[in-house]
Amino acid sequence: MTADIQVFAELEALLSPESVLRRDEPLTRRTTLRVGGPADFYVEPASEADLSSLIRFCAAQRLPWFLLGRGSNLLVRDGGIRGVVLCLAAPCFSRVEPLGDRLRCGAGARLKAVALEARRAGLANLEFLEGIPGSVGGALRMNAGAMGSSIFACVDRVRFMDSTGGVHERAASEIRVAYRECCLLKDHIALEAVLRGVPAPREAIEQRAQAFNQKRWSSQPAAPSAGCIFKNPGPIPAGRLIDELGLKGARVGGAVVSDVHANFIVNEGTATAQDVLRLIDLVKQHAKASRGIELETEVQIVGE
Numbered sequence: 001m002t003a004d005i006q007v008f009a010e011l012e013a014l015l016s017p018e019s020v021l022r023r024d025e026p027l028t029r030r031t032t033l034r035v036g037g038p039a040d041f042y043v044e045p046a047s048e049a050d051l052s053s054l055i056r057f058c059a060a061q062r063l064p065w066f067l068l069g070r071g072s073n074l075l076v077r078d079g080g081i082r083g084v085v086l087c088l089a090a091p092c093f094s095r096v097e098p099l100g101d102r103l104r105c106g107a108g109a110r111l112k113a114v115a116l117e118a119r120r121a122g123l124a125n126l127e128f129l130e131g132i133p134g135s136v137g138g139a140l141r142m143n144a145g146a147m148g149s150s151i152f153a154c155v156d157r158v159r160f161m162d163s164t165g166g167v168h169e170r171a172a173s174e175i176r177v178a179y180r181e182c183c184l185l186k187d188h189i190a191l192e193a194v195l196r197g198v199p200a201p202r203e204a205i206e207q208r209a210q211a212f213n214q215k216r217w218s219s220q221p222a223a224p225s226a227g228c229i230f231k232n233p234g235p236i237p238a239g240r241l242i243d244e245l246g247l248k249g250a251r252v253g254g255a256v257v258s259d260v261h262a263n264f265i266v267n268e269g270t271a272t273a274q275d276v277l278r279l280i281d282l283v284k285q286h287a288k289a290s291r292g293i294e295l296e297t298e299v300q301i302v303g304e
């Protein structure tokens with residue numbers, strides 16, 4: 001406890017007054033699943049300079065850090081997260097600027113804001129981002145996707161910070177990505193990405209966005225969730241598999257396999273992370289026992 005007070009004082013001295021700094025910050029309301037314990041320290045750096053100082057401080061103090069996006073693909077365990085949870089929510093990380101047929105997007109910007117700006121600029125092919133409830137940084141980290149596309153399909157280049165606080169830029173062609181995976185961003189922090197669109201009439205863009213929205217609202221639950229829990233295994237989409245296993249409505253405490261889409265676990269209001277983890281195990285066991293399929297979680301599971 002005394003050590004925590006000392007670290008907090010050092011963080012306070014290190015960061016500019018515009019940065020947000022808190023102790024024992026509850027993370028429940030910072031994740032869409034609404035479960036999980038607190039972060040020892042929570043920081044929203046006000047600038048790249050503050051972020052860089054913070055990363056160097058953590059390295060020197062051997063203090064672990066974890067980068068929180070919009071918390072939409074995240075399951076925080078009930079004991080919370082030790083060390084620093086940092087979030088690029090400050091305005092300087094959330095800008096979205098048109099550059100001809102491209103958009104320069106801060107890592108903290110919401111994908112919805114990116115899709116709206118693309119529509120305003122008359123740029124197509126970015127409509128699928130609107131329905132993903134995440135930030136640009138989180139989407140890059142996960143190579144998030146929807147409607148048959150994924151974010152790296154339209155990334156031109158990425159600026160990022162390394163674990164010593166240094167800033168680099170890399171063309172997307174030099175970044176290895178796979179389905180729901182970007183290795184570079186497992187230990188580097190995305191700061192900004194330039195996304196490519198395709199000039200098109202605004203009505204066409206709007207129509208496509210509406211069709212995507214309709215598909216999403218009719219096929220995915222509105223209740224609190226972390227999106228799809230499992231990656232789609234090769235042979236069959238996870239949602240169809242779990243549905244065929246008859247597991248819709250399966251429950252542990254307040255965590256329930258959604259009736260709307262079987263690859264979503266929804267929080268009925270009282271779920272703990274433990275409930276969700278037990279339900280994940282139950283689904284995995286059924287898939288393995290009945291079909292010999294090893295389901296792999298897509299949602300990131302962190303904390304103690």
Ligand code: EPU
Nearest residue numbers: 146147148219227228230231232237239240243260261262
């Ligand atoms: N299905 C069922 N029962 C269900 C759910 C789905 O039979 O309860 C069937 C559907 O009828 C369809 C197939 O399974 O034939 C695939 O379902 P869907 O079209 O909903 O797509 P998905 O593969 O389950 C993927 C992404 C979603 C993304 C949607 C929409 C993954 C794991 N999921 O879902 O991404 O929103 O496509 O494009 O790749 C996420 O990553 O968190 C996520 C929600």
